[in-house]
Amino acid sequence: MTLERREPYRILLVPFPMTALAAFGYYLLAKLGLVNESTHVCYHRHPRERTSHRILNGTGLRLFGHDLTKRVSELLARCPAAEQPLLKRYCRACLHPQSVRNFGKLLTQFLLSNNTEPGEVLTQSAKLFERLLQRGTEPETVGARQFASQQVIQTLPSVAAREYPTSSRFITLARFQTPGLRSIKITGKRQLELAENRLGLLEGQHVAVVMCGPPNSGKSSSLASLAVCMQDEVDSLRSRPGWGQLGLSAEYLDLDLASPSAKAVYNMDAEGLRVAATARLPGGPWTVGLALKALDMFMEARKRVNVLLVDLPGKIDLLTEIIAAPADVGIALYRVGERFRVHEWQRFMRRMGIERVAEARTRAGTRGQPSAVARYDSGKRVVGWIEGLERVVRPWDPFIRFLAEALLFDILPSLVERRERKLVSLKGQFTP
DSSP, X not given: OOTTOOSOOSEEEEESSOOHHHHHHHHHHHHTTSOOTTOEEEEESOTTSOOOTTGGGGTEEESOSTTHHHHHHHHHHTSOGGGHHHHHHHHHHHHSTTTSTTHHHHHHHHHHHOOSOHHHHHHHHHHHHHHHHHTTOOGGGOOXXXXXXXXXXXXXXXXXXXXXXXXXXXXXXXXXXXTTTTOOOEEEEEEEEEEGGGGGGGTTOOEEEEEEOSTTSSHHHHHHHHHHHHHHHHHHHXXXXXXXXXXXXXXXXXXXXXXXXXXXXXXXXXXXXXXXHHHOOTTOSOOHHHHHHHHHHHHHHHHHOSEEEEEOOSSOSHHHHHXXXXXXXXXXXXXXXXXXXXXXXXXXXXXXXXXXXXXXXXXSSSSSOOOEEEEEETTTEEEEEEEOOSSSOOTXXXXXXXXXXXXXXXXXXXXHHHHHHHHHHHHHHTOO
């Protein structure tokens, strides 16, 4: 971040859970006109990951990291000199939230309790800072009354918000000689039990799943197939007694605007596939403007859909970082013989705070063994391979079918539960 910058940032990456210092940094950015209504604010789920300053091609800023204090100090230096003494005292209170009477604890409690979209809670906290500073209120004198008068944001529903019939889905998987993708010798079987009612934990949530991988790795076909499979699961549950009120939506979004083929695959549109293939240029006709357009599409869709499946471009660069900023979890695909390519995408996902929930080796045609699940870590990850990708929808594929069930009934609900437990634990630490 440079002191000379005057244009508003388009993207802010903030830590999850939100911190008092990040909220104060946001207030300073708003005060200096460096954020506005067009700025997208996204959670970074692994704020301890060391992230390059060049993140998001200069269009964005991260409000976390080992050097956040230094960057907040740079923002403070740009504020009017008469306001700086009080601003510095608030900065110290946010930097050490448990050392300045109750202010830091109250602010942290406020941030943790209002845990919906990060842009909303930061906007409310910025209004709180502005009101306190206009009155010249010292941080030591701030009490619960000031926070009580602040607008309360509707928080996400509890993980036990709605109950559905208790039923299980039993699935039998092959057990291979070597876990992973090195061996196809089957040595036994493994039966799993997935609780269907855990799907209800996703209601009211907004989780974005990105499909990552190099070009021609089957991302579009896999994305379209997974979207169809998920929607089939939701429709089937709604037809059963006790599930009629299930309000869950699962949709796909193709953000590979340089070669938009997922929609054509989904609709079985041969002409659309031909146009998408001829639209591809060496390196892709990507610009910052096109990446920001894709980001706007991503953010708009994420706000209205519970589970959003997104197809990313096949090239790892700063423009792809812009597009992937709102993602929560990712699926990594790679072609046979290109295992090294998946490591690049794993590093990309760690850098962007995206949790890897699946990995698959892909191949067109049916020359090898049929699609299968090689490893399943309950609540965390699915690993396997997909055969027969021919740019058609394949919701009957064994790997795609199991991945849809695992995501809906186990992995994504487990993600919601882990976040909830983390917030509850931190709230207890910051009780005034």
